[in-house]
Amino acid sequence: MESLISYVVNVISLGGTYALLALGLAVVFSVLGLINFAHGELMTLTGYVLLAGILMGQPFWLAVLIAVIAGGVSAALMEFAAFRPVRNASGATLLMTSFAVSMLLQVIFQNGISPRGQAVPVPAWLTTSISVGVSQISKVQIMSITVGLVALIFLKFFFDRSYWGWAIKAAANDFEIVGLMGIKASRLITFAFLLSGLLAGIAGVLWVVQRGSVDPLMGFKPVLAAFIVAVIGGLGSLTGAVFGGFILSSIEIALQTWLPANVMPYREAITYTIVVLILSVFPNGIFGKRVQEKV
């Protein structure tokens, strides 16, 4: 029972972060067909901004707010500086561009800040835990779950009710329709990057606060996971991104909790093997529509 509660808590908290990351990827993929490798560096950047805010003596909530906004703004800038020149290129070109941007930013972080991890002083009230029944749950985790779920619920309303939400959903179905709605493609793309950066920002803050440190390569790995999440959910499917996040986290945490010690070193390999096998059963992802090109 104890392990079950902590299992569920861990799945929701990790899955929520994956879901936020994958949603950010999916939003950009919908409007541009770009799988953004550099999404992880937006996360890292948020971490550094958060650190700077705290070190400069800002209140925690303000530092968080600034960090998340910085994520969004940098994403929009990234689109403007790096992706605009290749906007109409093939998916492979876009992906390679983002891979190069990601590598470049890593080097910039390594040289501009430090190749080593920096401790992020998290407020003391976050580091304690509370007990639920017999199990201990840290407040960081509770915060992470709350923030993750609130963000997801907010996004649900955003995509269902708001004009821009509809526009992105429409773009996910058929980008040409956006022009028919009377929306400028450039504005929608900028907006999508802004939104995706905000999501990366929230995920980045959650990641940093849980681990208490930030390093130049921090964002790379979770975003690789989020790639896989977006793909098993169905590339460009917003619902799929969320479900994919929880699918991956439940596999990961289950293996972490219950795998026998002698196969534990292969945990990551097993996780990704399962995921790749899921993909071979659902080549378009679980929630992906079979892409029907007009012929």
Place this chain on the structure above:
Amino acid sequence: MSRIFLGLIPLGLVQTRTSRRRISTSFWALLIALVGLIGAVSPKSSQLLLTNALTLLIGVLALQIFSGNSGILSFGHVGFVGVSAYTTGILSMTPIVKKTSLSNLPESLQQFSLPFPLAMLAGVFVATLVGVLSGLVISRLRDSATIASVGILIIVHSTLIGAEDFTRGSQTFFGVKRFTTVPVAATVAILALIVARWFRDSKTGIHLRASRDDVIAASSAGVRIQQSQFKAWVLSAAIAGAMGSCYAGLLGAFSPKDFYFTMTLTLLTMLIVGGSGSVAGAVVGVILVMAVIESLRRIGDSIGLFGLTNAGLALIILLTLYLRPKGVMGFHEPEEVAAYQGAAPTVSGEYKIASSLAHDQKVLSATKISKSFSGLRALDNASIYVERGKISGLIGPNGSGKSTMVNCITGVTKADNAEILLDTKLFKREKTWQRARAGLGRTFQNIRLFRELTAVDNVVVACISSGESVKSADKTALNLLNQVGVLQHAYRFAGELSFGDQRRVEIARALALRPSVVLLDEPAAGMNPAESAELLAQFRQIMRDTNVGMLLIDHDVTLIKSACDFLTVLDHGAVIAHGKPDEVLALPEVHAAYLGWGEESSTDEDRT
């Protein structure tokens, strides 16, 4: 950039596919051999540099085989490099060294040791095996294949770290004899180059390049995309394995992080800078990027900047993608560009596709077709027939289900229910490529050619599907282009041709399948009446020559009326009339549904 070589390549040597392959393979092989010779007598430091460059070339050629021909980037190949490096390392190590470096190795492996050429082969073998396993998944994917290849890289990487008894985990694996000298690396690089250049013009290579340009058109031309992708993946995994075994003998000591994203970045940069579409591009890319890496490494060492090489690589990728997205060498080999600049090919002798003698016989009957899209009934029990040597017409207002009908017949869309009989073959769950090979040719409403292939290669793709060897496909394709009147454009890239000529190439491609039936989806769209009439005369000629049946889908009532022997009218997914064109068009319900209450002349505005 390819053009600067043009003056240097004698046209006489590049006129056939085989001669092009020979000349380019010999040229690059000689160049590598020369480098190998120079390297063998040069100082130690430049030997290391050359061996490194040659080893990387093997990896870039591996990527070129898969990514260059299929257009799908792969991050997984470095995984194969790693698997092979470790295998080669473990197997080539002597038992004495193993005792110190790999004391936890199972006893049987402890005592086992192979001479390095055999150990290298074993490395290639294991990489190929991993290639087969991962290829089963990768070949099923297209848009998400790149991400899945990232997954494969992660799987291999974490397995290498996890298998501590064999690999010392994330610690440095050491004790491999440094057997990779310049001549060894040069020999393997030459072999890899021969394989890559041969693959490009093999049946699978040509098919894969077609699918790179257009997936749907490729399967409609009988390309079995999954299988082609699988073969290329496995072959390139083997070559990547060859790089790995060389790398093991070059470094002597390495760890799993050497086979991860930095190496991936290096190999991909070389491929993209040179131009992923050609073997020449791979070679040029390695030379250029090696030069940059070396200079950066020296600068970085002197000013103590961290990761300068990676930053440099990232920047030159970005520059290449912004300024020259197809890379320095472009999508084509220099010898190909030279040949295509030369005079257009000629054909000798009269050529006719063998025609079936039977006349007036139903060759396609597609009946009881139903298809719903989330509740909306797009086709409701619709039927259509085509006879040999006759043109059947299909008309209907926009949204009446014409395109859905074509898609259901060709297998692009899966019908809810359908009985489709082509000649004597009953289609049930056959894929598009199977239907194409069974004799169902088609053209597309908005022309879909393989834009980066020449006109003749567009047709060659379909000839290969119908079972010809590449050599005979080259002959047949030229004859078919001659038959539709675009022989003079045989060596031009399909994307550069005029609209009308593109249509003709599309028709030649459809005919190359030796079809019993050709579906023509609005072939006269965008043509003026004189051009349509000319096209129609050409259809009739083709039909006389080959005795195929045709299904013509169009909006243009004048064309339909003069072209068709039978006419079927669709409205709201159901057939509302079928018969002789004159009789059908006179029916009041056809007027009501299609011609808008008798205003027969307004058809041009309807066309969209």
